[in-house]
Amino acid sequence: MFSEQIDQSILKEIYDKAISVSDFGKVATYIPELSLMSPNLFSLSCVISESGEIVETGDTDTYFTMQSISKILSLSYAIEKLGMDKVFKSVDMEPTADSFNSLMRLEMASPIPANPFMNAGAIVICSILQKELGRGAFNEITSFCELFTGVKPKLNQKVFNSEMSTADRNKSLAYFLNSTGLLMDSVENSLDLYIKLCSLECTTLDLAKIADVLSCGGKSSFTGKHPLSFETVKTIMGIMITCGLYNGSGEFAVRVGIPAKSGVSGGILAVAPGRMGIGVFSPPLDPKGNSLAGFYALELLSDRQNLRGVKILD
Amino acid sequence: MFSEQIDQSILKEIYDKAISVSDFGKVATYIPELSLMSPNLFSLSCVISESGEIVETGDTDTYFTMQSISKILSLSYAIEKLGMDKVFKSVDMEPTADSFNSLMRLEMASPIPANPFMNAGAIVICSILQKELGRGAFNEITSFCELFTGVKPKLNQKVFNSEMSTADRNKSLAYFLNSTGLLMDSVENSLDLYIKLCSLECTTLDLAKIADVLSCGGKSSFTGKHPLSFETVKTIMGIMITCGLYNGSGEFAVRVGIPAKSGVSGGILAVAPGRMGIGVFSPPLDPKGNSLAGFYALELLSDRQNLRGVKILD
Amino acid sequence: MFSEQIDQSILKEIYDKAISVSDFGKVATYIPELSLMSPNLFSLSCVISESGEIVETGDTDTYFTMQSISKILSLSYAIEKLGMDKVFKSVDMEPTADSFNSLMRLEMASPIPANPFMNAGAIVICSILQKELGRGAFNEITSFCELFTGVKPKLNQKVFNSEMSTADRNKSLAYFLNSTGLLMDSVENSLDLYIKLCSLECTTLDLAKIADVLSCGGKSSFTGKHPLSFETVKTIMGIMITCGLYNGSGEFAVRVGIPAKSGVSGGILAVAPGRMGIGVFSPPLDPKGNSLAGFYALELLSDRQNLRGVKILD
Amino acid sequence: MFSEQIDQSILKEIYDKAISVSDFGKVATYIPELSLMSPNLFSLSCVISESGEIVETGDTDTYFTMQSISKILSLSYAIEKLGMDKVFKSVDMEPTADSFNSLMRLEMASPIPANPFMNAGAIVICSILQKELGRGAFNEITSFCELFTGVKPKLNQKVFNSEMSTADRNKSLAYFLNSTGLLMDSVENSLDLYIKLCSLECTTLDLAKIADVLSCGGKSSFTGKHPLSFETVKTIMGIMITCGLYNGSGEFAVRVGIPAKSGVSGGILAVAPGRMGIGVFSPPLDPKGNSLAGFYALELLSDRQNLRGVKILD
Numbered sequence A, B, C, D: 001m002f003s004e005q006i007d008q009s010i011l012k013e014i015y016d017k018a019i020s021v022s023d024f025g026k027v028a029t030y031i032p033e034l035s036l037m038s039p040n041l042f043s044l045s046c047v048i049s050e051s052g053e054i055v056e057t058g059d060t061d062t063y064f065t066m067q068s069i070s071k072i073l074s075l076s077y078a079i080e081k082l083g084m085d086k087v088f089k090s091v092d093m094e095p096t097a098d099s100f101n102s103l104m105r106l107e108m109a110s111p112i113p114a115n116p117f118m119n120a121g122a123i124v125i126c127s128i129l130q131k132e133l134g135r136g137a138f139n140e141i142t143s144f145c146e147l148f149t150g151v152k153p154k155l156n157q158k159v160f161n162s163e164m165s166t167a168d169r170n171k172s173l174a175y176f177l178n179s180t181g182l183l184m185d186s187v188e189n190s191l192d193l194y195i196k197l198c199s200l201e202c203t204t205l206d207l208a209k210i211a212d213v214l215s216c217g218g219k220s221s222f223t224g225k226h227p228l229s230f231e232t233v234k235t236i237m238g239i240m241i242t243c244g245l246y247n248g249s250g251e252f253a254v255r256v257g258i259p260a261k262s263g264v265s266g267g268i269l270a271v272a273p274g275r276m277g278i279g280v281f282s283p284p285l286d287p288k289g290n291s292l293a294g295f296y297a298l299e300l301l302s303d304r305q306n307l308r309g310v311k312i313l314d
Helices: A008-024 A032-036 A067-082 A104-108 A119-149 A157-164 A168-179 A187-198 A204-215 A230-243 A246-255 A292-305 B008-024 B032-036 B067-082 B104-108 B119-149 B157-164 B168-179 B187-198 B204-215 B230-243 B246-255 B292-305 C008-024 C032-036 C067-082 C104-108 C119-149 C157-164 C168-179 C187-198 C204-215 C230-243 C246-255 C292-305 D008-024 D032-036 D067-082 D104-108 D119-149 D157-164 D168-179 D187-198 D204-215 D230-243 D246-255 D292-305
Strands: A043-048 A054-058 A260-262 A267-272 A276-281 B043-048 B054-058 B260-262 B267-272 B276-281 C043-048 C054-058 C260-262 C267-272 C276-281 D043-048 D054-058 D260-262 D267-272 D276-281
Touching (some): A008 A043, A008 A054, A008 A292, A032 A157, A043 A204, A043 A292, A054 A204, A067 A119, A067 A187, A067 A260, A104 C104, A119 A204, A168 A187, A168 C168, A204 A230, A204 A267, A204 A276, A230 A246, A230 A260, A230 B230, A246 A292, A260 A292, A267 A292, B008 B043, B008 B054, B032 B157, B043 B204, B054 B204, B067 B187, B067 B204, B067 B230, B067 B267, B104 B168, B119 B187, B119 B204, B168 B187, B204 B230, B204 B267, B204 B276, B230 B246, B230 B260, B246 B292, B276 B292, C008 C043, C032 C157, C043 C204, C043 C292, C067 C119, C067 C187, C067 C230, C067 C260, C067 C267, C119 C204, C157 C187, C168 C187, C204 C230, C204 C267, C204 C276, C230 C260, C230 D230, C230 D246, C246 C292, C246 D230, C260 C292, C267 C292, C276 C292, D008 D043, D008 D054, D008 D292, D032 D157, D043 D204, D067 D187, D067 D204, D067 D260, D119 D168, D168 D187, D204 D230, D204 D267, D204 D276, D246 D292, D260 D292, D267 D292, D276 D292
Antiparallel strands (some): A043 A054, A043 A276, A260 A267, A267 A276, B043 B054, B043 B276, B260 B267, B267 B276, C043 C054, C043 C276, C260 C267, C267 C276, D043 D054, D043 D276
16 A cells, blocks of 8 residues: 655645636636636645545635536445446446537437436436435435535535526436436426535535545545445446546546546546545636646646556656 | 565466356457457466566467557557647547547547547557658557567568458548548558558567556566656556547446556457556457457456555455 | 319329328327327318319318428418518528437537427427517417418317427427527427417318418418418428428428428428419328328329429420 | 520529629639639520520530539439439438538438438449449440430549549548448449549530420430430439538528539539529539529529419419
């Protein structure tokens, strides 16, 4: 095992470098409520796998909504509850070069969404959970999240309302999926759960704690709970590394090289397996919807700590 | 660092399990010469990064052609010679869900091939190398390969002739790319180099030695040479993990979880960074063109050796 | 001008031949209420342009719903009310080889629907009418129809309810169009008008009378009204000949050779300009959604009467 | 029958109006030799079906290459020689909204080209002819053309050479079609015939004479020959009206309303069945590859002479 050499001053140095690129990004505006976020916010939190130690820097008290990062929770819980076969009957696990809200492949190539991290795939997962869990679905998933972070995440009602009122593209996806028989529950219920999960609030430390569970093979260094089987860990990390940053996943794998999942609020959750769980947050986005400074901070951290784990040259 | 606990008996056990699934695959027939390969061949070779030790099992004397695995060599050499900017001006680094010989995205979405491991992208890379290196291109790249393996790989003339005579789809790709100005050299020269590199012969040990260089950050445990910069290592591994197994890359990332590159002759090169370089070979393919038993052997090895590097649960 | 040589016995002969192929078709089932139609129904009505004479045969008392044939009414009325420029800013006039409910081109090629006879295009037209005419839109369009046929068409409430409850694909289209800013009124209002127009009842004589107006350059032989400008006539007929039978429009142009528009209830409206307006009805459909016997009857009629108008060989 | 009221002064008036829009077009440059054409050339020729009379205006002595208009000849001859079934086994007859040299639908939707007027479809037709007719194919087709025009058309060797040297996209199409087994002869032979037919020279009177045969149901008013069966006439005219002006066919059907076929040299052949055969020529093209002034001249002529044949309003 690596003995992780890291402290707050290293993170602070990364913060200082990374924040400078955020000027080139744009805070998401397609969900009006998200556009209110200050572009200057930045936080970076790590949970060291070896020790469970927390190292962090920046505006670590800031809450933001998970957005697409919550797709990790819904997919994990679906696998834990229903098993791989049932989940991957309705959604594939392959990356595409299409944008997160794309639907053309559903008509052109395969009725089954390419992966569970595209909106189409995540809506299918939510319909499966909604059908299986019924009215308690949302509550159960927040309790599931508590196994990772120690606290039940809260719904940001303003963001939820804002997303609900601007969800045309997601509604288009959901009705399409329903027309081909892929939704297990109604369009309304499936989207309600989907958007509620997107609207869950978290800090970068919460993200780092969720990532810690993946880094530690399914068990939390922090809560001592064991929410994920090893099979689920492998599945989530495999889909993160290939599909986690939308159609920027390839570039992320090159520049950072570890499994991660981004959200349009500016958060990114990343895992260096056996090394650390990471959460980073900075609202301004690149054109593909990924946090610009968050992406760069992870690149700096990965290089600095050799998170890919290659043999160090003499 | 992990102290790698592995010996030939572990590989033998994996061999026995993996070979059993090869019955469900089909040896490639679209290149007539490839269809002559015995479906019962199997070999698996590892170079341990810590020690440089070689562990292997099966028909390790068997030579087969690299096919798409050679795309690692051409891309690496292009980056080393010309730099990232020049290479990635003409090809992107994003995975798609399209098959390896797909061209529709070139018309539909972007004239630039999605990544250098799809045929379209690799042909562009070969045109760049051909233009830069001229008539000596093929010879230079085989010399480059010698830095990894200690021997210059040989051209299998029969396979080369066979591929040349059945290269309609690749010709279609090359002429398309030329019509949009993306080929740097002629269609004929670019395809000649492309198919020559596909027709290079290797053993699984050769593949493991190439992978060893990636695992060791650019330097060969075996030859002592240092053919790749760290930036090239990161780029190659990032593209391998997202695009290395064609449109089966997502499933491979889930089930195996390490960077790899397959070829239709049945070979797969894989890297567990800092841990080991791996070559595996078994001709029968799954419907996406990946070695069925090779894929499964890597899954067994990854699980057995915890190649993802997650923290071991107590 | 041709002096039209036609009488009921010619139509009866065509009926007898055409009805025999209806066994090879299938009554539409995706709208449950439509599936209740007897497959043996058949009617054929012509209004002779020269004289205004009516010739018809078969179950001419049978009412059926217009379905996509109503797209002629909505497009005509939109052009009359708003002019070509305003209408064709939001929808193009080009045929595609895609099915009537396709949406992939909206993402892949152009946000503007390819033509007003695909569902996407017709929904845009309905949103324009809804915005322009408000709550009275439906009533106004039925009054507009009265100018052609002499009677206000009635809504089939059962078919309307049935379509409303199975409109997932159309909802998907409408939400997509709304997400790109192409809908001028709400998704609900636009779809309500769209499906109401699809659910209007008619006989084949009604269709023939609408076609008569096109044949006579905009004026009705029957009501004496003049609902269409010559520009609208040209536009409607041009779009009918290229796009009127969904992705079977090419084959129809070859086999029949005159402008027409089909609906999934089994009706087809056709125009032989200056010669006759035609309505035909037979519920069983071919795989592309066009009435099998209706298509064949029009082919027989076109050949028998030389409706293409080529010079007769000596 | 209409008694055609037309004389040279009407054509002259149309010429004067139409030529004014040619400034907004661009002479084709992708075939270097074509770019040498003067943008000011214009000719318009009509053969009146009733009488066989010729009316024409402009630079009627100017020869230009047929380009895509020759697709009428190759398709006609293929149908005459081999029958509908054999021809339409390898190519469909449906319009698309794709550009003339598009190939994405071949991978995405159907391996069979959408229609014989797209390059892909025409190359398939040429491969069929080449296989059936062997080395004499080109000569036989020019003899076939003589049945329409009274003279064997000549090959423009400079244009042929120019097109051959810039045929990358057509080569891409041909190799793709060969990879899916759709070419009946070699890529080289098929393209050689295809480009030779594109390089045939003609005047607008030649085009009008070919159109005259279609207008007269298969027989030439001019040569007295009868080169086409009525079935071929129907097929050619049906494909012309839906696919004849590339992805501008819909707009042409609206604005002009009669079957036509354009070529990138600036020629358009059009048929008003039973009324007249028309040839028009003006090199500057619109963005879709159709002669701008030629298109407009046909619109003026169609409106002026009521070529759609609608009943004249009192």
